[in-house]
Amino acid sequence: MDFASLPKVGGCGYKAPPKESGDLKQLIQNVIDAERCAIGYYNKMTEKYRDKDYVTYELFKTVLLDEVSDEDEWEDLLVQQP
């Protein structure tokens, strides 16, 4: 596997860690952006398979719900930052 190609293949690009190593807010925001990109992708996939392939639709829907939960957790963490 070519790990260097993952950002391109994944479709969400790559965000380098914040230049300031202690910039926790920016780091959390980068994670939220990645979660939102994943949500967009899985949303497209659920729409693609809705009414066509029930099992695939349910699989993508399960992953989509998981990503939305991740986003909520990171957003909660962001608002707790000083």
Ligand SMILES: [Fe+2]
């Ligand atoms: Fe996630």
